[in-house]
Amino acid sequence: MTASHAASDASGADLALSSVTKRFGSFTAVDDLDLLVGRGQFFALLGPSGCGKTTTLRMVAGLEEPTAGRIDLAGKDITRLKPYKRPVNTVFQNYALFPHLNIFENVAFGLRRRGVKDVKGQVQDMLDLVELSSYGGRRPGQLSGGQQQRVALARALINRPQVLLLDEPLGALDLKLRRQMQIELKRIQTEVGITFIHVTHDQEEAMTMADTIAVMNEGVIEQMGGPTELYDNPATTFVSNFLGQSNLVAGEVLGQSGHELVVAVEGSKLGVPMDRARSTSGAVWVGVRPEKVFLAASGTETEDNDNVLRGAVVTDVSFIGVSTQYLVRMPWSQELTVFEQNTGARESFRPGDAVDLHWMAAHTFVLDAAQDAHAGDETYDADLAPAGAGT
Ligand SMILES: Nc1ncnc2c1ncn2[C@@H]1O[C@H](COP(=O)(O)OP(=O)(O)O)[C@@H](O)[C@H]1O
Ligand SMILES: [Mg+2]
Structure with missing residues (x-):
């Protein structure tokens, strides 16, 4: 500007x-x-x-x-x-x-x-x-x-x-x-x-x-x-991490379908609204906010146009009263964060539970992979990150 x-x-x-x-x-x-x-x-x-x-x-x-x-x-x-x-x-x-x-x-x-x-x-x-x-x-x-x-x-x-x-x-x-x-x-x-x-x-x-x-x-x-x-629409990894929290996973752009960018993430295809894609080719970070993601017992059916990442395991459950904060380990060993409102609609997951992650494609954003995925993340300490974690 x-x-x-x-x-x-x-x-x-x-x-x-x-x-x-x-x-x-x-x-x-x-x-x-x-x-x-x-x-x-x-x-x-x-x-x-x-x-x-x-x-x-x-x-x-x-x-x-x-x-x-x-x-x-x-x-x-x-x-x-x-x-x-x-x-x-x-x-x-x-x-x-x-x-x-x-x-x-x-x-x-x-x-x-x-x-x-x-x-x-x-x-x-x-x-x-x-x-x-x-x-x-x-x-x-x-x-x-x-x-x-x-x-x-x-x-x-x-x-x-x-x-x-x-x-x-x-x-x-x-x-x-x-x-x-x-x-x-x-x-x-x-x-x-x-x-x-x-x-x-x-x-x-x-x-x-x-x-x-x-x-x-x-x-x-x-x-x-x-x-x-x-x-909702951060332009950089720094903004996505400094303003609230974000899950950023490595992906590769496959192409465009209608108003969506299609990105491959570890064998899954994810959709991203074009107006939330800051990069439209090659390697990218695919982002989603923790409260936008839903957990489902492994193998559960999901909505047609939802983005889905399967095969995760719950590694940590923090009960905060109004919400529960989950850490889940993905098959590629990266840990992602999911916030869930405690509506009481169903029982909480426990550490060790096998789960799938899904969220509306409209809530996804894409950032240029040339940036450090941890920029602006004040809680991240490279020395404490699990070995082999992708980002
Ligand atoms: N008078 C000064 N002489 C030398 N370095 C300075 C001076 N004032 C600020 N800086 C440096 O400029 C940078 C920005 O400082 P500042 O504007 O106070 O940051 P913030 O308010 O965002 O914390 C810091 O690295 C600081 O050390
Ligand atoms: Mg100051």
Whole structure:
């Protein structure tokens, strides 16, 4: 995708990064990045630690100068504009509140600095927005982590920035609080209508909050789109593993039949919708999400247009309450993962059971085999993989 400068005004795009590169010495932290963020969007920049997310945000904020490329905000080139001249504010993970000022004064800070005399109404509105109406007189130290983060948000939003940058803002909170704050942040963003660019390494967080996610890896954007689009139709092995989990099996394209690509996998023929095939010839990875796959006792009849892989053995059963997570060993000794809802419709399989796997062809995707099948899989450890496992 190429960002054009014209797109950053009339078309409603708020922020445009065009061929932005940042090098630290000989190390390239951000590599020729193109990014368009629409006005009023909740945009997530998602990627593992060290992939260049913070560096990207810092360039948007003006805290870091790009080595090459340009940044436009509402059609205006801001690449070399001083940070304080940009209509941009940042919320960090560590809140960075002023400990000696009370909550009211922390929130009022930006207005006071601009010489605004009557701050009371605006500060109170902001405290209402973040649901801390009666906390104005307290010190930051007297608030919980989640409350402090809401103060940090109010302190940034009171400046009415055109773009709010959030760098792992929920990273310091425990899981339950983080879930609450995710909903809270989304509500606030909808209410104020300001463009949010949210940086996170947490895929669930990005998926629950953002309209658009850009998945970043080693300084480049691997794929950009809505959460369901990225999840259902990943373009790379990295995206398929980093966003949720995927089963990837090695296959060889046989040809095309109607709207489907036909791929041979260890003696079985699998169908893949053409619009989910990122590679249409030669060696490929055939992918399917664990919750899309059904287990059946070995030899059971399956639907005509289902993809089927037979001859598996259950090797592990993890009961998680709402679901059961199965590991099954395929005849070619690769282990695949299957998630099953615990509807109680039938008994669970046990380790050692012989099973077949089947799923709708429509739920299959195909990726270029030139990529590492384990890219983006943070749980994979090559040293622990079973010997002889295909991937
Ligand atoms: N000032 C700097 N000098 C040298 N290397 C840096 C500097 N800032 C960041 N880096 C490197 O750039 C890469 C990307 O960093 P960063 O943008 O902070 O990643 P993320 O926020 O995705 O974790 C990392 O390898 C980091 O060590
Ligand atoms: Mg960072």
